[in-house]
Amino acid sequence: MQARRLAADVVIIGAGVVGTGVARELARYDVRVVLVEKRADVAFGTTKANTALVHAGYDAEPGTWKARLNVRGNSLYPKVCAELGVAYKNTGSLVVAFSEAQVLHLQELKAKGRINGVPGLEVIPRERVLTIEPDVNPDVVAALWAPSGGITSPWELAIAFAENAVANGVELLLSSPVIGMDVRGGRVSSVRCPGVVIDTGFVVNAAGIWADDIERMVGRDDFEITPRRGEYYLFDKRVGHLVSRPLFPVPSRSTKGIVVAPTVDGNLIAGPNALLVGDKGDLATTAAGLAEVIEGARRLVPGLPARESITNFAGLRAVAVPAGDFVIGASPGVPNFINAAGIQSPGLTAAPAIAEAVRDILADAGLELAEKPDFNPVRERPTRFAELCRDEQSALIEKNPLWGHIICRCENVTEAEVVEALHRAVPCTTLDGVKFRTRAGAGRCQGGFCGPRVVDIIHRELGVAPEQVTKKGGRSYILSGPSKDSLLEQTACRCLAHAIRDDGQADTEDVGTEDACRIEMREREGVGGHAHGGV
C-alpha cells in the first residue's frame, strides 16, 4: 500500500506533556505542525505516572536547564492552567528536616533557590510546620517553606495542550510510532510512521524514555536514556486530608526522595522510590519497592494507613546520561532536529517553559514564526457533575437526561461526561482514556463497577465491538469474546472426525474441517438443538 504523504513545517515526536506543550506553543504561529504519538492516546507514557507536582525550583543546580525552566515553568502555571481549564493548586510545599544536620541542608537549598530565582523561600520552625501540617511526623525539626510549590494533573494538562493545539490547527496522529527518518545533506527531510510519510522542515524529539532511540534514527548518539523507575501508592480520598501540601524529605543527590502529597482530585499520593532499570517496558511494581515507598512515606506522615491504598503504579523517569540535565537543543550535526529529551523531574513543572525554549530554538534555526491572528488560547474545562452545585446539576439534567445517570459511583461521573469525552478533538477510545478525562474508574473501586458500563458506552458511541475495546490500546483487550465462544470451539473439535484424529487414526485431517464443525455447531445452536458433540 502506498503511504499517505503529509507536509509539515514541524513534526513533534511524542505526545506527552512536553510534546503536547510544544505543539500548543507552535499552534500560536502560522506553521504546519504534525504531532505523532506511538500509543493510542496522549499522556500514556511518563506523563500518566509521576508525582503530579509543580516544583518551586530550589533543587536544581543554578545555571542548568532544569533550574531555569523549572522556575520559569512554575511562574507560567497559573496562566496556562487557567487558559486550558486544568486543575492546579498553589499549595506551597515543605521540605521536612528531622535533624540539625538536615536543617543545614535546608539552608543550602534555600541559598540555591535564591540563586535560581525562587520566590519566598523560608526555613520555618517545628511549631509552624505542625500548625500547618498537623499529621507530619512530630520529630520534625524545621522545614523549608516554598510558597510557589503546587500540584496539578499531568494528564489533564497534556490532554488540554493537545486539544487546544488541535483546535488551533495542529494535526495529531495517534498509534503512529516513528519507524524511520530520512536525512539528506545533514538535515532531516521526512519522518516515517506506518502508512504515512511526513515531509518536514524540522523535527522536535519529545519521545520521553525513547528519545535516544529516536535520535539514533538520524544517525546521532549523543545521549542515552536510562529509565529510572519510581513506584507509587495512591490513597483513598478518605485520607486525603492528612496533608494539605507536598511534603518532601531532605533530598539526596539523585532524587528528591519519597514525597507525600495531596492530589488535585483529593487523594493522597506517596512515592517515588528510584531504581535504574534496563528495560524501557519495565513498569512493574515490586514488593520491595512498594515497601520502600510506604516506609519512606511514613517517615513523613506516620499515620498513613496502608489499608487505604486504592492502587499502586510505577513510572519511568527519562534520565539522560551523560548530561544529567535536560537535553534541549539541536542535535549536533543535524541542525533541524531539536531534542527535548531527558525530561525527568522537574519536567512537568518545566513543560510550559520547555515549549517556549523549543520555540526559540526553532526560530533561531530558521523556522519563520508569524503569529496567527485567530489563535484561541482558551480550552474550556469539560464540565464535571461532581464539581457542580445542586442547581447547576439540575439544570444540566433538564437539558440532557444523561447528566442524571451516574456511571462511576466512586467519583460520581455521569454518562453525559463519558459520552462527551469520547467525542472531543483528541480521540479517546480506551478505558484508560476515559478514566484520565472523566475520572470514571479512578476512584476507590478502580473500575470494578463502571468498567462494564464504560465498555458498553464505548461500544455504543464509537461502534467498536465490546471484545475490541481496550484498556490502553494495542492488544490490551478487556474481554476475550462473547461467552460460549470457547465452548463452541471445544465442542466443535469433539465431532466424529476430530475424535478419530485424537485417537491418532486420522491425522491427515485438514484444517478446514474444524471451521466447518464450528459453523455447523453455530447453526444447530441457532435452531435450539445441541445434537452435535456434547459438553
Added chain:
Amino acid sequence: MRTVECDVAVVGAGPAGLAAAARAKRCGAGRVVLMDRDRELGGILNQCIHNGFGLQLLSQELTGPEYAEHFINEARDAGVETMLDTMVLEVTRSRQIVAVNRTEGLIQANAKAIILAMGARERNRGGVIIPGMRPAGVFTAGAAQRFVNMEGYMPGKRIVVLGSGDIGLIMARRLTWEGAKVEAVLEILPFPSGLTRNIVQCLNDQGIPLYLSHTVVDIHGEERVEGVTVARVDSDLRPIPGTEWDIECDTLLLSVGLIPENELTRDVGGELDPVTGGPVVTDEMETSTPGIFACGNVVHIHDLVDNVTREAWTAGEGAARLAARQQPGGETIRTRAGDGVRYVAPHLLHLDNLVARDVRLFMRATRPAERVQVEAVVGGKVVFSKFERVVRPAEMVVLTIPPGKVSPGKASPDHAGGGSHPELVVRITPRDRDTAVEGGRKA
C-alpha cells in the same frame, strides 16, 4: 428539586434493602421508598445465577434471581415504592437524602427513618497490593461475573483466581462451564475463605486445583496479562523465597474479600466498627445516628443471603417502630468479641428486647475449630451457649439468645464485675475445656 416525604427511605435494593423495605411497610410504616442505582431490583443477586440461595429461609434451593424475585414480589405486594437507576448522592444526619436519576433529575427525600443497604464492593488489586505490571485482564470476580452472566462476554480463556472467596469459587466453575481453563485457585490463608459446599462443587468437582498458603507475587504482560508468578507463604503470610513458579494465563480474577460500602454512612458521621468496616448498630439495626438504620453487607459481610434477609427484617421492623415512635427505650448493653471471635454484630442490645424477644447475634470465628461452645457471657457468667460441631471463619456463626436470659439486674454495673459499661462477651471455646472453670453454663 422534587421533594419526597416518606416514613422510611431505603438505599439499595439488593436482598437487604428489599426485605427491609417490605418488612417496614408490613409493620405499619406509611410511605416506604426504595432506591437503587442499577436498572433492576435485586442487586448483586441478579448476576448470581447459580443455585443455593434460600435453603434456610425458604426451604428451597433457588438461584440468585429467583431469590430476588421472591422478595421483589413481597416488596411490591406490601406497597413499597421503588426508584431505579437512581443514585443516592448524599444522606444527612437530619434524615434527608439527595438522589439523582435521568427522568426526575435531583430528588430530595425527607424520611423519618433511613435504612442503609448499599451492600459491599470487592477489594481490588490496590487493596491487596499485588506487585507487577498493570495489563488488562485483572478483574475482581464480581466484575467478571457481571460480564459473563449479564453482558454475555468472557473476561478471558486461561484463568487464575486469587482468593478462595465464594464469588471466586463460583466464577471458577462458571468460567469452566463457559469453556475457559481455570489453571488454579490460590488462597493465602492455610484454609479456604469460601463455604465448604463451594469448595466441593466449584473446585473439586471441576478438577480445579486449590493451593492453600499461596499467593500471587508478580503479574506479567504489558498490554494483556500473560502470566503470574505465585509463591508459597509462611505463617506470617509472607512469600517464601525460592518457592515461586509461573503460571501462564490471560486473566487474573481477584476474590480477596468484600468491603462494606459505607461512604454514605461516613457522611452521616456515625460510629464504625474497625473490624467490620461497617457501622456500629443496635439490635434494632439502628446506627449511632438516630433514625439511620443499616443492614446486610453494609454492616458486616455475610456468606448466606438468608442471614442478610433476617437482619434486614430486623432493620425494617426497627425503622417502622421508629416511624411510629414506638422504639424501645431504656438501657443497652454492649457486645464484645471475646476469645475465638473476630467480631460480633449487633453491637448494642436493648435490655428490654433481651427480656421480650429472641435477639440474634452474628459472629465470625477467628480460626477453624471443632467441637466448640459458642457462649454469651455477662458479668463473668455464661448466660447462654450452644454447641457447634465445626466453626470456620468462612461461615457465619449465629447465636440466638432466647428471651429472659439477660435480665436488667444481671447486666447492671454491679454485677458486671466492675466498670460502668455492662457488656455481653461472646466467645468460642473448646468443649473439652469445660464447665468447672466457667460454671453455670447449660449443657
